Each structure stands twice: as C-alpha cells, then as structure tokens.
Amino acid sequence: MQAVELNQELFDELERYIDSIETKETALIEVLHQAQNLFGYLPMEVQLFIGEKLNVPASKIYGVVSFYSYFTTKPKGKNVINVCTGTACFVRNAESIVKEFEKRLSIKTGETTSNGMFTIDCLRCVGACGLAPVVMVNDEVYGKVKVEDIPKIIAKYSE
Template sequence: MCNSDSPNEFAQKLDNYIDSLPNKKENLIAILHYAQEIYGWLPDNVQWHIAQKLDIPSAKVYGVVSFYSYFTMKPRGEHVVNVCMGTACFVRGAEKLKNELENQLKIKAGETTPDNLFTLETLRCVGACGLAPVMIVDGEVHGKMHEPQEINEVLAKYRPEG
C-alpha cells in the first residue's frame, strides 16, 4: 500500500482495475486481492463499493471476504509476520516460534502492534517443510527459526532503526 495515495486515489485505482477486466463478476477474487493490496485491508465501504461496481449483492462480496483466510477486514501492520503451523513446522517447534514472536512483539496471533508496524498471523502450510519451523515476513521466508536471537534479528530488519 502506498502511503502517499489518498483514499480517492485508491478508489480511482480500484475502479480503473475493475473497468479493465472483461468479465468483471467472474473476477471477484482477483478484484478483492487488488483492493486489499492497495488498501491493506477490506473495510465495509470498500466491499460495498466493489459490490456496486459489479452489480452484485454486498452479501456475496462479504461472503467471499469472510470465507478466505487471506482476506482481512481489519487493518494490518506495515509488515505481516506469518508463522507456518503445518505438520512439519509444528513438530519442529512452530508453537515455540509463535510464542516467541508473541513475546517479542507483545501481541497475540491475529493482532497488530500498537504502532501498526507488525501484524502476527498463522498459516496452515507454506510448503517449505525442509526449512521448518518457518516464519514469513512480507512474503520473505525465514527458515529454521529456533533461537530467540535469530527471530529478533529478522524482526530488526523491518524496524525503522533496523
């Protein structure tokens, strides 16, 4: 999400994207992905706008947003930290990794730090089983995360003073 854009510029970007699609209604998920990319989340007013633009019930948009765990109706932090809780990661210490992240960030999974810098989330499996346990920050995979110091070093790269 670009911080220099105003809400009207976000809406214009979204409208331009929707208008560029040949089969708008069939591309609801792609539209939601794009909207979340530019807004950072999918608040009610954005969902309603998409429904109006596609001429579909807003309940259908809400249903898709609430069904898929990728979509969020709450603002996320500048950096999203995901912990893989798949079987390989779990047996190799994913719960300990999640607990350490909660301790270092002073939030629980599903929450955002008060400064809006980090959001901590869990995922089922990211397919990097050989690197278990795995954490992903803004799409960058960090594997074999066993030690608190290693976790701290990764987080430090995303902090303003980092």
C-alpha cells in the same frame, strides 16, 4: 501490507481496474485482491463499492472475504509475520516460535502493534516443509527458525 487512508484516488484507481475487466461476472476474487493491494485491507466501504461496481450482493462479497484467509477486514502492520503451523512446522516447535513473537511484540496472533509496524499471523503450510519451522516476514522466508533467532528477525524490520 500497511493500511492506507480510504481516499477517493484509491477508489478511482479501483474503479478503473474494474472497468478494464472484460468478464466482470467471474472477477470478484481478482477485484478483491486488487482492492486489498491498494487499500491494505477490505473495510466495509470497499466491499460495498466493489459490490456496486460488479453488481454483486454485499453478503456474497463478505462471504468470500471472510472465507479466504488471505483477505482481511482489519488493517495489517507494515511487516506481517506469518508463522507456518502446518504439520511439519508444528512438530518442529512452531508453537514456541509464535509464542516468542507474541511475547517480544506484546501482541497476540491476529493483532497489530500499536505503532503499526508488525502483525502476527499463522499459515497452515507454505510448502517449504524441509525448512521447518518456517517464518515469513512480508515476502521473505526464514527456514529452520529457532526461538533465539526471533530478536534478530524483529530487529531487521524495526528500522
């Protein structure tokens, strides 16, 4: 989910999407999802635009964006690496998986590499406890991940 330039065409597309919604009063989360899909993240300019179009205060929008972990106000890398740190994954060494990704990519969790290729994040549970520890890169799931698997996973997405 790489961030894209904030251009007028994307704002126009978001406006058309909002205009197509019949019940705008209950559409905030739906609109935020659409905006994040379009822009790759939800900078303040996009939040204010949504507030204006839905007649929702900016404080409420920011509250929703900052509450739900799915939403981000910072651009993410082309490849988002999510390491599950739920109970099953945690007891099966998820912490060492996170540390190895951080070491190999020279960034901390929540950060993006300088070339914009990778972001490391953690999730609480992906519902695949039998495959613990689990790593997701974009929409691809890797189960029973070992520290020695990480270079191969990174290489697959470095091309």
